[in-house]
Amino acid sequence: MSLNKIDSKKIEELAYEISQKHLTYDQFVWKLAMNTLKLENGSEPDQDLIREIAQSINNQNLSLEELHWTIAEKILLYKNKFENQ
Numbered sequence: 001m002s003l004n005k006i007d008s009k010k011i012e013e014l015a016y017e018i019s020q021k022h023l024t025y026d027q028f029v030w031k032l033a034m035n036t037l038k039l040e041n042g043s044e045p046d047q048d049l050i051r052e053i054a055q056s057i058n059n060q061n062l063s064l065e066e067l068h069w070t071i072a073e074k075i076l077l078y079k080n081k082f083e084n085q
Contacts, residue, residue, distance in 0.1 A: 011072045014072035018071050028067040032067055035075055037053060
């Protein structure tokens with residue numbers, strides 16, 4: 001599986017699992033920011049940087065479904081990029 005090609009069924013399944021977590025909208029935004037930075041850097045990002053990216057994501061007014069899908073996508077891309085080497 002190439003880095004940019006993740007099976008949409010796997011994303012859908014993980015997005016559903018994520019949606020079942022009892023988190024607030026802001027917590028999902030934080031998770032997306034953290035996973036976005038983690039994918040870019042390959043390591044746990046700095047809290048201030050997460051906060052900055054989270055504010056940017058929050059300004060996009062994404063639906064919960066979009067947040068769940070994108071978080072799942074970032075997690076799977078990270079696993080494919082860093083854990084399957």
